Amino acid sequence: MKVLKSHKSFDGTVQFWQHDSEVTKTKMNFSVFLPPGKAKGALIWLSGLTCTDENFITKAGAQKYLNDLGLMVICPDTSPRGLNLPGEHETYDFGSGAGFYLNATTPGYADHYKMDDYINLEIYNILTNQFHISNNISIFGHSMGGHGALVLGLKNSKKYKSISAFSPIVNPSEVPWGIKAFTGYLGEDKEAWKNYDACELIKMGHRHQNPILIDQGLKDDFLNVQLQPEKFKSLCEQKDQKVVLNLLDGFDHSYYFIASRIHHHLEFHAKFIF
Amino acid sequence: MKVLKSHKSFDGTVQFWQHDSEVTKTKMNFSVFLPPGKAKGALIWLSGLTCTDENFITKAGAQKYLNDLGLMVICPDTSPRGLNLPGEHETYDFGSGAGFYLNATTPGYADHYKMDDYINLEIYNILTNQFHISNNISIFGHSMGGHGALVLGLKNSKKYKSISAFSPIVNPSEVPWGIKAFTGYLGEDKEAWKNYDACELIKMGHRHQNPILIDQGLKDDFLNVQLQPEKFKSLCEQKDQKVVLNLLDGFDHSYYFIASRIHHHLEFHAKFIF
Numbered sequence: 001m002k003v004l005k006s007h008k009s010f011d012g013t014v015q016f017w018q019h020d021s022e023v024t025k026t027k028m029n030f031s032v033f034l035p036p037g038k039a040k041g042a043l044i045w046l047s048g049l050t051c052t053d054e055n056f057i058t059k060a061g062a063q064k065y066l067n068d069l070g071l072m073v074i075c076p077d078t079s080p081r082g083l084n085l086p087g088e089h090e091t092y093d094f095g096s097g098a099g100f101y102l103n104a105t106t107p108g109y110a111d112h113y114k115m116d117d118y119i120n121l122e123i124y125n126i127l128t129n130q131f132h133i134s135n136n137i138s139i140f141g142h143s144m145g146g147h148g149a150l151v152l153g154l155k156n157s158k159k160y161k162s163i164s165a166f167s168p169i170v171n172p173s174e175v176p177w178g179i180k181a182f183t184g185y186l187g188e189d190k191e192a193w194k195n196y197d198a199c200e201l202i203k204m205g206h207r208h209q210n211p212i213l214i215d216q217g218l219k220d221d222f223l224n225v226q227l228q229p230e231k232f233k234s235l236c237e238q239k240d241q242k243v244v245l246n247l248l249d250g251f252d253h254s255y256y257f258i259a260s261r262i263h264h265h266l267e268f269h270a271k272f273i274f
Numbered sequence: 275m276k277v278l279k280s281h282k283s284f285d286g287t288v289q290f291w292q293h294d295s296e297v298t299k300t301k302m303n304f305s306v307f308l309p310p311g312k313a314k315g316a317l318i319w320l321s322g323l324t325c326t327d328e329n330f331i332t333k334a335g336a337q338k339y340l341n342d343l344g345l346m347v348i349c350p351d352t353s354p355r356g357l358n359l360p361g362e363h364e365t366y367d368f369g370s371g372a373g374f375y376l377n378a379t380t381p382g383y384a385d386h387y388k389m390d391d392y393i394n395l396e397i398y399n400i401l402t403n404q405f406h407i408s409n410n411i412s413i414f415g416h417s418m419g420g421h422g423a424l425v426l427g428l429k430n431s432k433k434y435k436s437i438s439a440f441s442p443i444v445n446p447s448e449v450p451w452g453i454k455a456f457t458g459y460l461g462e463d464k465e466a467w468k469n470y471d472a473c474e475l476i477k478m479g480h481r482h483q484n485p486i487l488i489d490q491g492l493k494d495d496f497l498n499v500q501l502q503p504e505k506f507k508s509l510c511e512q513k514d515q516k517v518v519l520n521l522l523d524g525f526d527h528s529y530y531f532i533a534s535r536i537h538h539h540l541e542f543h544a545k546f547i548f
Contacts, residue, residue, distance in 0.1 A: 008493065008524035010534045061335035063533065219282065250282035259337065260284045 001130065004029075010067040011036040014057055019126075023118045025111065026080040030123065031057040032072055032131070039072040041161075041273035042133045043266075044123060046076070046141030046148040049177070050097045053077045056142075059255035065266045071273065072131060076123050078144070080112045087184065093177050094184050100172070101148030102196045104185035113185060116196075120152050124159065138269040140164040142258060143222070146214070147172055150198035150232075154206040162272035164213035164265045166258050167220055170232035171199040177226050202235045211242035213268050215261050217251025275404065278303075284341040285310040288331055293400075297392045299385065300354040304397065305331040306346060306405070313346040315435075315547035316407045317540075318397060320350070320415030320422040323451070324371045327351045330416075333529035339540045345547065346405060350397050352418070354386045361458065367451050368458050374446070375422030376470045378459035387459060390470075394426050398433065412543040414438040416532060417496070420488070421446055424472035424506075428480040436546035438487035438539045440532050441494055444506035445473040451500050476509045485516035487542050489535050491525025 001019040008014075012035040021028040031053040043066075045056050056062070056075045066073055079099035085108040088095035104113035128134045139160045141149040146168025153163035172178020173193045182193045194200035216229045229245055236243040251257040275293040282288075286309040295302040305327040317340075319330050330336070330349045340347055353373035359382040362369035378387035402408045413434045415423040420442025427437030446452020447467045456467045468474035490503045503519055510517040525531040 007526055007528050007530040008491070008534070009530040014530050058529070059332050061338070061533070063530075064335070217282070252281055254281050255332070256281040256283040256288050256337075259335070260282070 009033060009063045012063065012067050014063070016053065021080075021118060021122060023114050023122045024080040026082055028077055028080065028118070029053045030074055030076045032074050033057060033063050033066050034072050034131075035067050035070045037070065039131070039133055040070040041072075041136030041138070042127050042131065043071060043073045043269055044076070044119065044127075044137065044139045045073050046101060046119065046139070046145030047078050048141070048143030048145050049078070050092050051078050051145075052097070055255065059259065060262050061259040062262045062266060065263050069266060069270050071266065071270065072133065074123060074127060074131075076119060079115065083112055085109060085112070094181055098144065098181060100144060100181045100185060100196070101151060102185055105192070106185055106187055109185050115148075116152065119148065120156055120159070136161060136273045138162040138273055140265055140269065141168070142166040143253065144169060144177070147178075147198065150212070151196055151201065153212070154198060154201045154208055157206070157208045160208075162210045162213075162269050163208055164215075164268055166215050166261070166265075167217065167222070167227055167253055168198070168214060168229065169226060170229055171197060173197045173200065175226045175228070199232055199235055202232070202239050202241055207239075207241050210272050211244055212236070213265065214243065214245045215248060215265070216245065217248050217253065217257050219250055220253045222253055275400075283307060283337045286337065286341050288337070290327065295354075295392060295396060297388045297396045298354040300356055302351055302354065302392070303327045304348055304350045306348050307331060307337050307340050308346050308405075309341050309344045311344065313405070313407055314344040315346075315410030315412070316401050316405065317345060317347045317543055318350070318393065318401075318411065318413045319347050320375060320393065320413070320419030321352050322415070322417030322419050323352070324366050325352050325419075326371070329529065333533065334536050335533040336536045336540060339537050343540060343544050345540065345544065346407065348397060348401060348405075350393060353389065357386055359383060359386070368455055372418065372455060374418060374455045374459060374470070375425060376456075376459055379466070380459055380461055383459055389422075390426065393422065394430055394433070410435060410547045412436040412547055414539055414543065415442070416440040417527065418443060418451070421452075421472065424486070425470055425475065427486070428472060428475045428482055431480070431482045434482075436484045436487075436543050437482055438489075438542055440489050440535070440539075441491065441496070441501055441527055442472070442488060442503065443500060444503055445471060447471045447474065449500045449502070473506055473509055476506070476513050476515055481513075481515050484546050485518055486510070487539065488517065488519045489522060489539070490519065491522050491527065491531045493524055494527045496527055
């Protein structure tokens with residue numbers, strides 16, 4: 001494991017790391033912000049389609065608040081890189097930059113695209129072993145990464161103190177992005193898909209002990225087809241999962257939205273981490 | 275003039291504009307942040323080498339503070355685009371992305387690379403005519419753009435209420451970046467260079483009525499060869515120009531530095547704009 005680049009940021013440090021992943025069997029990159037002194041906890045940020053480990057740390061404007069709260073953030077890449085699997089680099093919503101935070105089972109992808117284990121085991125262990133944060137960990141993300149945060153958080157509710165999402169894909173089994181990705185990574189058997197679908201997980205009985213926070217912009221071009229967070233909200237209400245869904249006028253799917261609301265999410269997580 | 279993209283950001287709006295510039299005789303791009311309601315004033319941000327109209331607005335984290343202060347910012351591109359002048363696209367520090375905020379006089383470049391007039395006349399007029407801000411305007415920038423802010427601000431002290439810079443090139447006539455650019459844009463006659471060199475302008479008697487703010491990181495790889503802000507500070511002190519030079523431990527030349535200190539610069543300008 002090595003630091004590729006390091007930059008002072010507020011009173012802390014932004015670092016870009018690279019390591020040999022045992023899970024994906026590739027080199028993997030992640031970025032972190034480390035607040036001054038010992039961090040009181042960590043947030044795992046899962047990015048959306050086409051993103052790398054750089055988007056959040058350059059664009060979200062989170063450092064000031066993380067600095068003041070004494071929290072670190074770790075931002076993994078969104079897929080393995082440097083492979084040449086069939087169809088891996090042809091479209092923005094499948095393969096590289098589009099790992100969907102699941103363990104693939106289809107030929108070729110099954111050997112490397114294990115982003116569920118990569119985040120939930122390997123990145124989690126890196127927080128413990130490299131950054132000495134073992135318990136006070138929460139998870140959040142955007143779009144495909146909002147899906148990842150909901151799925152990983154609901155299935156591992158004791159590992160993650162709290163879950164939040166910006167503009168998440170809540171029911172991937174039923175929408176074009178998810179159908180394409182799940183078919184490619186998991187095959188045609190839709191039973192296997194349920195394990196990676198936040199709506200299905202709620203139906204199956206998965207719960208998180210704390211409320212789930214979701215922010216959704218109402219000028220988001222993907223709202224009606226790909227996202228539909230109200231489906232998740234009404235399921236949660238039927239099944240006694242607390243959820244706060246904020247539908248926000250004027251905001252779109254971009255990092256300008258995330259930067260405008262990041263403060264709110266960080267303070268939400270801080271309540272449960274401390 | 276048209277808006278290419280628009281995003282809600284905090285309670286205001288980020289917009290990316292394109293227009294046909296009369297000065298550069300090319301299409302030019304700029305970005306703006308517009309606070310909610312009528313802006314009380316505007317800041318012109320001049321970016322550094324390799325930047326476009328996007329870097330500041332995505333990475334500096336200025337919107338929250340501009341929003342709260344009621345100020346707009348306009349971020350022009352760093353050179354004309356879409357041309358194919360001799361040597362224009364060969365190196366990062368000359369030609370496209372490296373306009374140096376001067377009016378070129380060398381063949382080919384003289385017809386288009388008039389970034390001094392573009393900022394000081396055309397962008398200034400756009401603030402008045404398109405955004406209805408006529409008087410309360412300040413100027414700041416980073417590196418090559420810090421040079422631009424110092425030079426334009428000192429030569430047009432009545433037009434700009436205040437000047438600040440991050441990591442500026444203060445004496446381009448004497449350092450590799452400046453020598454290369456000035457030779458290419460202005461030719462070999464070093465007398466012509468003085469008109470675009472902040473140190474020389476101070477020697478010639480140009481002054482600004484308000485203190486000039488400069489922030490400089492001490493881990494900046496360009497500090498000792500390209501930047502040397504203490505040269506400017508000591509000249510200012512000899513010549514009765516007020517200057518505040520903050521030398522800051524640990525910070526480098528990146529936008530992580532700018533984001534860490536942007537608040538400070540915006541509050542500085544607000545004092546003089548209001």
